[in-house]
Amino acid sequence: MDKALVLEFKELSFHLRNVLEGSTEDTAQIRKLTVQRDNVISRIRMLPGYSRFLLPPLFSDLQKAAEGGPVIIVNASQYSCDALIILSAQDPVHLRLDISRAEVSEWSTELQSITKDAGSSDDCLERNKIVGILRELWQHIIAPIVKALKGLIRPHSRIWWCPTAEFTLLPLHAAGSYVKSGDNLSYFYISSYTPTLAALIRARQQVPRDASFPHFVAIGQGNPGTGKKLPRVAAELRDVAQSVMATPHFTSLADSDATVKQALDALSRHEWLHLACHGLPDREKPFDSSFAMYDGPLTITNIIHLQRPPLHNPEFAFLSACHTTVGHAFSPDEAIHLAAAMQFSGFRSVIGSMWSVDDKVVGQIVSAFYENMFDRSGRLDCTRAAVALHKAVRKLRKQIPIEQQIVFIHIGV
Incomplete structure (x- = not known):
């Protein structure tokens, strides 16, 4: 990108921010700087490779994160808990999870409490409670997702978890029934994580x-x-x-x-x-x-x-x-x-x-x-x-x- 254009964008953004943060709101100056900055952004978007500058990515671009295997976004909100399976070449698959945000938060808090001193070899952990949480994760979250994945990818494929909200503190990769002849996620797929779809795309590129x-x-x-x-x-x-x-x-x-x-x-x-x-x-x-x-x-x-x-x-x-x-x-x-x-x-x-x-x-x-x-x-x-x-x-x-x-x-x- 042209260095003069980069400098112009930075200077206009700096001046605009200073005016917006100032004690007196100069609407005429704000309007003038905004128009100038928008003009520079338009010129940048005309450059090769910058057509989406400061714009949200297209979903077709985000799908590149799933080129090595599906990415499963799990989210908890006051309205519902959901999973969204992102695939590289077809529409995403949405699953409504039979669990509330309060329950997810409770498991997360309990697990953090149980594992706070996990690195001490002489500490007797409540391992049965850990297994209990892993079973809950399997029953209410992971088993329905595995059922959907069976129709999409082969066994022992790689998958990526992209947890949000309270899900980020839970070991989704370790969910399972933990009983003899029972099912565990690791029997079906090999789990990885990514903090965002964009981070995984950058790593691939x-x-x-x-x-x-x-x-x-x-x-x-x-x-x-x-x-x-x-x-x-x-x-x-x-x-x-x-x-x-x-x-x-x-x-x-x-x-x-x-x-x-x-x-x-x-x-x-x-x-x-x-x-x-x-x-x-x-x-x-x-x-x-x-x-x-x-x-x-x-x-x-x-x-x-x-x-x-x-x-x-x-x-x-x-x-x-x-x-x-x-x-x-x-x-x-x-x-x-x-x-x-x-x-x-x-x-x-x-x-x-x-x-x-x-x-x-x-x-x-x-x-x-x-x-x-x-x-x-x-x-x-x-x-x-x-x-x-x-x-x-x-x-x-x-x-x-x-x-x-x-x-x-x-x-x-």
């Missing part, structure tokens, strides 16, 4: 760097300046290093080397990231949510503002940290959480956690996960992440507690 030479960095902080120590971080980094030892460009940062500055520098130069540390969600000020480094917090704002060299498009991030998918306390569907920040900053594929991660268990999940991240030619492939997580959980199902089986989710391609 990003052109990956030559996958033959991935740059992989593992950052671990087991001794942060504040917070309790994570004694198994060093072992986790060793497991990651061994799992991706065939990768020629591998870097590891740990303890005193894992500072905010060095972590940001590494993020700017590596397409693949494994991060093992404390995740610190700030539900009142989500942009202040952070990862605990040696010398302080690595915040969402730091990550979003990160500048990358040409051709260093980020591919994948495994966030082995607590609460990386928790958003705003009063607007949980505002997708400003640590995992979404990674996707918005460019990572096409992200693994994040819904609540506290057990330091004693995560190493098993990580090792089992990376076993399935290589394609047939032995190269790392970020599009395998959802399947790799699915297989890791299935492998360890009888070895780790239910809240740790379902804590990690996949976001993106």
Whole structure:
């Protein structure tokens, strides 16, 4: 786009905002600036590729999000709870769910209470209550959606969840009857999530760097300046290093080397990231949510503002940290959480956690996960992440507690 046109648009928008926010409302000036700004917008829309500038996307454009499999939007309101199945080449399918917003909110609140200390190995969780919530999710929400999907896609296909409102805090991917010979969602489909349709479309459109030479960095902080120590971080980094030892460009940062500055520098130069540390969600000020480094917090704002060299498009991030998918306390569907920040900053594929991660268990999940991240030619492939997580959980199902089986989710391609 022409730089002069960009500057003209910015200046007019700035002046218009200042007048609108001023103590005296100058209607003549507002009208003049609005006409000038609309004129600039019209000129921008005449440029190739900018015909929809500042306009909502067409539904046909949003359908591109479903090119790899259907996207299921679930929403709760005071009027009804609904699911909308977005398909790439046909009309969406609407399902009215037999559940109220109050019930969804109640399950969400209860689950947050049960899992608030889930990362403590010595904490005896009310696992029966967790299974009870997963059964309710299956009966009232997921089973009707699976029934509709059976007529649309093949078994074991990938699907994407796009939850809104109170649904964002519920593990939809783990819903099931949890009885012998019963049905669970994971028996039918492989689940991923996306904060928005547009985020998934952007992730699909990003052109990956030559996958033959991935740059992989593992950052671990087991001794942060504040917070309790994570004694198994060093072992986790060793497991990651061994799992991706065939990768020629591998870097590891740990303890005193894992500072905010060095972590940001590494993020700017590596397409693949494994991060093992404390995740610190700030539900009142989500942009202040952070990862605990040696010398302080690595915040969402730091990550979003990160500048990358040409051709260093980020591919994948495994966030082995607590609460990386928790958003705003009063607007949980505002997708400003640590995992979404990674996707918005460019990572096409992200693994994040819904609540506290057990330091004693995560190493098993990580090792089992990376076993399935290589394609047939032995190269790392970020599009395998959802399947790799699915297989890791299935492998360890009888070895780790239910809240740790379902804590990690996949976001993106």
